[in-house]
Structure formats: C-alpha cells, structure tokens
Amino acid sequence: MVGGFSILLWVGAFLCWIAYGIQYSSDKSASLNNVYLGSVLVLVVILTGVFAYYQEAKSTNIMSSFNNMIPQQAVVIRDSEKKTIPAEQLVVGDIVEVKGGDQIPADVRVLSSQGCRVDNSSLTGESEPQPRSSEFTHENPLETKNICFYSTTCLEGTVTGMVINTGDRTIIGHIASLASGVGNEKTPIAIEIEHFVHIVAGVAVSIGILFFIIAVSLKYRVLDSVIFLIGIIVANVPEGLLGTVTVTLSLTAKRMAKKNCLVKNLEAVETLGSTSIICSDKTGTLTQNRMTVAHLWFDNQIFVADTSEDHSNQVFDQSSSTWASLSKIITLCNRAEFKPGQENVPIMKKAVIGDASEAALLKFSEVILGDVMEIRKRNRKVVEIPFNSTNKFQLSIHETDDPHDKRFLMVMKGAPERILEKCSTIMINGEEHPLDESTAKTFHTAYMELGGLGERVLGFCHLYLPADEFPETYSFDIDAMNFPTSNLCFVGLLSMIDPPRSTVPDAVTKCRSAGIKVIMVTGDHPITAKAIAKSVGIISANSETVEDIAHRLNIPVEQVNQRDAKATVVTGMELNDMSLEQLDEILANYQEIVFARTSPQQKLIIVEGCQRQDAVVAVTGDGVNDSPALKKADIGIAMGIAGSDAAKNAADMVLLDDNFASIVTGVEEGRLIFDNLKKTIAYTLTKNIAELCPFLIYIIAGLPLPIGTITILFIDLGTDIIPSIALAYEKAESDIMNRKPRHKKKDRLVNKQLAVYSYLHIGLMQALGAFLVYFTVYAQEGFLPHTLINLRVEWENDNVNDLEDHYGQEWTRYQREYLEWTGYTAFFVGILVQQIADLIIRKTRRNSIFQQGLFRNKVIWVGIASQIIIGLILSYGLGSVTALSFTMLRAQYWFVAVPHAILIWVYDEVRKLFIRLYPGSWWDKNMYY
C-alpha cells in the first residue's frame, strides 16, 4: 500500500544526502540542512510503514484471539492408559475416545460407538446430525458412516476410533490448503490507492524532471537543480495521506464492529461498499436457524402462526375443541425438554434437548399453553415409541388428567400420509366424523399447499383407548404392539419452517434499491429455498420463475419464453450439467437467482461466475467447506456464531450476529467511507499546488524562496492530519443506499475531475492566496513585489550584507534570512487559513454546505481547531527554534488570506449549485468529482 510514495520519498532522501555530499566536498562548513531533511523524509517513510503495520496488526490480532481461545484436547489410549493430550500431538494409529459435545480431534475411523451422532454441517453442509457406527457403508470417505472428521463435533453418544489422518492431511486440512491456494486478489480500495499513487507520483516526477531541465537550462548549478527537485517531490507527495487513509479505514472498521461487522482486513471495509452481488447462505443468515411452527390445519382450515423472533402474537382461533385435542397431542407426543436453569430466558431463546422439530413444537406449545412440563406431569406417560425412519411416526400412551376418565390416551405424530393411513375418522369442530373421500381430498390439498411453502409438515392423531379393553393396570408392550395403531382419529396438521429473520426482508429491499443483487446459495431443498427467497424478497412478490409461468399458463416448461421470467431457481444438479457460458448467461439474465442443493465446491463456481461479470462479490459462509469460496470472493463474510474457525480465517469480515441485515449496514458504511476518502484525498491534494508553486516561481522568477521544504512537511504531517481524518466522520450527502454500486473500472477513487478540480481550481486559488500573504510580509518590511524579481542570487549570497530594499535601506544576510523565514511562516499561515475553507467545502461534493449542516460533524471543528493550534504553536511557541524556520508572525497576517478563503468557499458553492441545477450538463460532467 505504501509502495509508490515511499520510493519517491526515498529518492528525495538520497538526493538530499548526495547534495550534502557534494556541498561538503567543496565546502567543509556546508550546512547540515539537507542531511536533516533527508533523515526526516526517511523517518516519514518508516513511520508511515510502521503505522500501517500497527493498524493492520491490531485488527489481525482480534482474529487470532479467536483461534487460541480453547486449545483442543484429545483423550487418547496409550500404553493401555487413558491420557489427555493436546490434539496436535496425535499420531496416526492412536486410539482416541470422543464423547458428546467434543470436537473430533483428527480424522478417525470408528472402532465402536454408542448412539453417536456427529454434526458434519461445517464440512458437508448437511444440517441433520449424522449417525456414526463402525460399519462401512460407502466407498466415498465423505459418505461412509464409519469415519468422523477432524473439527466436526460429536453431538451425542460416545465413539472410540483410530486416528487415520492428522493435521494438513485431514479432509479439512485439504480444504484449508485449497483455500490458501486460491489467489487473494487485491482489494478494490488497494487498486484505487495504487491508481491514485500513480497519478500523484506521475505528476511529481514529470513536474520534477521538467523543472530540473528548466533549471539546468536557466544556468542553475546542477546541485541547486537537484535541491529544487527534492522540493518539488516533497511538495507533491502527500506524506500524511497513507497514514490518514489507514486511520480512516480503521475508524470505520471500529464503527462497523459496533454494528456487529468485525473487519479483519482494513481494506475490506471499502470492498463491502462496492459490492454488487451478495451470495448469501440461507440457514442462519437469512433465517433464524431454528424450526418454528408456521401453519396449522384443523377443522378444514389453514391457520397462520406467528413466526417472528419472539412468537408473541398468536392470533389463530383457539376456541375450537379440535385445537384443544391437537394441542394435547403436540404437548404430549414430544420428547423434547428445556435444559434446566433457564427460568429467566425468554421461551424462544431457551435451549432445548431434542431435535429441531420437537423443539419447535415444544416452544410453540409452551408459548400458547404455558408450562408444558406441568401438563406432561398431569398426563403421565405410560409408554412410548420414539420416532424412527422406518415407521416414520412417534407414539405415546398417557393417562388423562381428568380423574373421572380412566381411559388411556394414545397420541401419535408423524409423516402426514402415514398418519392418515392409520386413521378412520377425522375430528372437525371437536366431533369425530368418518374419514371419507372428500375429507381426504381437503387433507391432501392442505398438505400440498403447506408442502409447497417449503415447510416440513407433520400429521397428528389420537385415540382414547376404551377403558374396558385397556384397564388401568393394562401393561403395554411396545415390541408386541398389544394396542391398536389403526382406526385412529385424525386431528390436524402442523407445518414448520426455519423462518426468515424479521430484519431480512427490509435489508434485502435495501440491497435491491442499492443496486445490489442478492443471490441465495443453499444446500437446502429447492422448494424450501424458493419459499424463503420469496418471503424475504430475494424473489420478489410479482416475479415468476419459468416453472411458475408454465404452471400459470398450463403449458410445458419448454414452451415458456425464458425472457419472461425474472427469477430462477437452479439446483446443484442442473449446475453440474452446465457449461461456464450457460452459468454466465443465467447470472447475467436473471435478476433474482436462487441456487439450491448446491455443494460447497459449486459455491466457488458461482462466485467465479459472478466475478466474470465484473461484479464485486460478497459471499457469506460458515462451514469449513465454504472457505475456498470465502477466500475467492472479493469479500468473504463468515458467521461469528455458527461459523467455523476455518471460515473465519478465510473471511475478510465476521458477522458477529450472523444477521444478513448487518451486511447491509456494512455496505452503507463501506460506501460512505469511499465517498469520504474521496473528500479526504481531494482535501489533501489541493494544497500540493500551493506547496509546489513556490518552487516553480522561485526557479522561474527568482523570488526569495516562499516556503521551505521543512515547512511543507509541517503542513503535510502536522496541521493537515487531523482535519483529513475528520472528513471520515462526515455524514452521507444523500441516501447512499439508493444508488448503484460503483463500477470497479469506471468510478475511480481519484478521477480526472477530482485531480483537475483540486489541482487547477482550488489549489491554484490557494497558491494565489498564500502568495498574497507572502508578498504582504515582504512589502511591509520594505521589499515590494517588483523588487523581489530575480533577486534570488544576491538574496542568498552570504557575502552580500548590504542588499538594498525598495526604500534604500540595506540588509545583512541574516536579516534577510530571518525575513525569508517569516515569509515561510506567512506562506504556511496562508495555506493553513485556506485549508480551513478547503476542509469546509470538502464536506460535500454535491450538496450545499448549508444543506449538509455546518456543525453536524463536530470532528471537523476539532480538526480546524487542531490546525489553528498547531499553527499557533509552530509560529509563536517554536518561533525561536531557528532550525524549523518558523518566526513569530504578526497577528494581522493571519487574516490576509481570508478573502481568498472566502472566495474558495463561494466558488465551490457556485460549482455545487450548478451541479444540482443542471445534472448531466457539461458543468456536471467536468466539475463533479
């Protein structure tokens, strides 16, 4: 990031030393000024470098703390003894024991297991817990049941296994090396800064060489010409800017961290702002990552349940006695329980032991009915058959809470079609009706409808066992099934979904108006994916896929005009068969795209496809397998809660709350920082001309030098630093979320307009204002402007101690030198005063300052105050330190440049006025930067 400028400064420093060397060889008493200057330049380079490194390191540190939180331990059997050792000391052949809750310490082949289930989601994207046993089921190591993978988690049960791979040779290790193999390309802001450095360095070098040639041809000594060259370089290079940019970025990074976006790589702050495509995960990012009851069907009617984060607002009709029965089944036919010790946690946030759907049902009933555990206690469970994948239902038999009713209640839930098979009656309005064709049909319609919403549907039925056949003492036997499991009474359906986060639809709308395409990439089922996409607005309400159109018009899919469809759902299978061109076509032609059933490897293909469209792509991910895509993306966003360490390592940013909406605030900040950097750079570049002109005039017209190199450094690294940082606090001028993302190649940070306006308009005005102060000081001391022309040689001659001024007075060399320093100070103050005006006008690029509010950004005023205070200290506090060439300046000279400062402000207001009045006009094109 520092490259270009530091080379220029190094050149300047070496030229300084060479110049001193030449001077010293001809005159032993040559002044050490050039040595000091050279050292200062080198110091600037080094400090800037160290500073940037420090800033980077600080933000990187946040990340490394993640990794080192818990050193992983493994229980290993060595020498027939159980030992706990750090996981990295494992070797192939070790026998390890893992129990529920532990991380798998290496790739392990299962020797024996007890009810072991592992969470492979970070590796394969499967969200369901996977059972593990010693049996070999598949050739593919990723599919077979007898291998547990490094860094996945054992959810329950215990497993004993043999280590077959460790470290980099594990499956995860392969993926991680794949991730590091993906070239990390330059961030957009790094490219922009490089581009800007090229411009400025180009200007510096060409002006420097041009004037070197002019100076030599004007018969200046080569040594003097070299010194001019140094002055020109120093004047042109904005020494403080790179540091400022770093600070600005880290300020924004801090602000983003407060909004739950932790930025690892400072430059990524801006990348987020230029994002044009977001490839987002579904689970956890767009959704709440917990199953929730969304719909109910009973009494031939579909009811909608509240799926918002707190479930507070359940409005469906609860008066029907069918609901009473249904709620009883939901409550009783459920093995899930709340973990103890969470009395004060809101119901929806309580942790649950049990699988996702049971937890959803538990919370649902807890919210509506109150204390579920109490109800279960009153309806003592006699016997139960847990859910399994072969019978696809769950059953339990309870005593009732009515002391007069001695019957047992059998409740059952399961896959709706299986439940319906077992029923002969259906409950409507609390009464049992025989299940006939028409009721079966309404059931099917409801089932299809709920399924079409991408929801997981469960059917519920019950049966009161007749008291005569099943007396209180009856002993139920699960294996013998000595109780009826058919001719039950169907009660209702319940459907569940992982509902979208409530903030997401809004955030997606914001993205859309900000011109950002949101693409959903999920491993989930297409129907579910599409339903969620629709509900969050990734597929907007009025757009249809090809299949939708076909369905609406009742024609085959092939006959639909592809152009009519705005949205599309692409599955991983289809993606597999596609050529890159076809993928490009899909990405270019459809506004709303959902990728479903995709594998992590396909995610990488999708990201690359997007990048081929010249888009800046943000990718969210949490699994280890996402890390190549995260690395490949222009900005990888890892999930802070659900994300694996590998994902966090590969990402540029971590979302602390896993919430998609946080990305949008990040985008907003990123765009703001781009605008504000533009302002900072414009502000910084402006004074370059005012610092450069003195040298040019000095060479051409032979005036006593208006400003010294050291003085320039005091502006660049002193008075201007805090103000340019202050611009980072500027509020956006208009709704920045209502414009298109910037085009990577067209909307540059530093464009021609910015350079021209800063250099040739404001910069020139500033130079004139500063010269006015300079001339004033000289004139009022006796050297009127015309006497100064071509005075340089005599002025600088140490042996001329009676130089005559306009009034006939004679000056010694030292008296002149002191006046020259006063001139430096005057020029410095002239620039300083006008930089205040410059700072104020840079607050906005289009709006009037008065629209923006002069006082809304308080930091700007801190900047102005710092400028003035530093100026005062330099002039009055250090006025006696001659090495710095500052003198005490008369108070009135501070106000000489004020008219020019006001002119700058007025001129810029006029510029902005015309830009607002005539958008798209010649003026707008040439004057808006």
Next chain:
Amino acid sequence: MVIQKEKKSCGQVVEEWKEFVWNPRTHQFMGRTGTSWAFILLFYLVFYGFLTAMFSLTMWVMLQTVSDHTPKYQDRLATPGLMIRPKTENLDVIVNVSDTESWDQHVQKLNKFLDPYNDSIQAQKNDVCRPGRYYEQPDNGVLNYPKRACQFNRTQLGNCSGIGDPTHYGYSTGQPCVFIKMNRVINFYAGANQSMNVTCVGKKPHHHKNKGKLIPEDGRDEDAENLGHFVMFPANGNIDLMYFPYYGKKFHVNYTQPLVAVKFLNVTPNVEVNVECRINAANIATDDERDKFAGRVAFKLRINKT
C-alpha cells in the same frame, strides 16, 4: 485460477495512444471533441482571467497599505550591519603588489564608488551641516517634503581619498585602504546622540567549530600581530551624527553615506589576516550571535609581495 490481466502488445499501446490523440470515429482530439475543447478553453480563460483579476485586486489593496516613502515595519533592521568597500566575492581583499591587474579592479570599483563624494558634487548638491548633532528635517505639515543631505567630502578621507594619489589608494604599495560603511536604515538615530566611531582589530572570526572554546585573552593573537599599524580617516574612525537620520531614497535623494577609511600600513605580507571592524555606538549592539554583520564586519586581508 485464471489470471485475468492480459498483457497488451506494444502495437496495441501505440494504437490506443493514436486513438487517444485523434479518434476519427468520434472526432475527438485528446479525448475531447472540438466543441468540448472550445468549452473547456473558454472556461479556463474566463476562470483564470477572473483569478488574475482577483489576485491583482487583493495585491492592489495590499499595496495601498504600503507607503511609497517609508516602510511599514522595520523590526528586522534594529541593528544596522557594516560592510566594506571594495566589494569582493568572498569579503577578502587580496593584493599582489607586483601584479597590477590583481588590484586594478578594486581601484576601478573604488573610483566609481567614491565619485559621488567628490567635493564639487557635494558642494553643489548638499548642505553644510553642523557637526555633532542630528540633521532632523521634520515635515512640518507638508507631506513628504523633500529632504536635504549633509556634505561628506571626499577630501575628508585624507590619504585614502584617492585624489591625485599615485599609489591608487595604497594598493600599488601594499598599504591598501579599505572603506567601512554602515547600512542605511530609515529614521535610525545612530549613536543615540553620542559620538561614535569605528575600530578595527586583527582577529580570527568565531567559527561554529570553536564556539565555547575561548581564545585566551592574553594569548598571542597572530592576526593582531600580522595586521600591524593602520590609520583611519576621518580621524579615530569617527562617524558624525549629522548624517542621521536617513529619510529614505525617495526624498532623501542625494543622501551621502558617511564612510570610514582604514589604511593598513604594514600588514605582514604573504599571510592571510583576519580583520574585524565594529562600530562603537550607544544604540548599536555588536554581539549578535547569529548575525555576524550586525554592527560589525569581518574580512580577510592578504598582501602578496615577492
């Protein structure tokens, strides 16, 4: 990963440049069409015209604050400096007695310098003033009334006047005259109403290098010995108060700067002698650390004889 940066061939670059300079398709010269160039040139003409006008205006306003006759501030000139004539490149007077050319240029310069001091010119232009007191000429209500100057006749310089002098101010005999003059400062009342004079000594100049290392007071100072005897004109190196104050070149037109001539009689030949002359006046400090010429002047003298 495909690296997407395609290298441009040299021909392409030239082609692109050609198109940039003149694009026949869009009729663009250097990226702009004719009308666009006309617009932009017109704009800068007007804009820079306006800036020039603005700058001229502010400069004009500023110059209104400056009087044509007296400077607004004189804070830098509290202590007038001293200088020597003949004026040489490195403040050194080197005379090769046998080599006429080596000192002829000094003589020419001195002749020219002393021309306005000729008695005839002085008598014609300047007043005879009363010595020993300032020649004050208040405006008395008439703004910028022209001021008269006092006579300083060349003959006052005695043996150094160079009038009818076959030795050319002593340069041909190795007894050169060096003239000391004090810098003009407007409205400066030198001497604070007490008499003042110039004195010279042979003395090594204080370099930065032996700062703090005091030259022993009683120690043998080579330069003082090598310098030998000298005489001063007017006597004792006196400068009379009547030449002050100076009113500025605008209306103190014929002002004649008082001089002190020093004639070195027996400088040790073939060595470089450092000479320092300073003015002894009540209101002129001569010990400024930084300004080596405040109220004093140091120069080198070398007489080469074979």
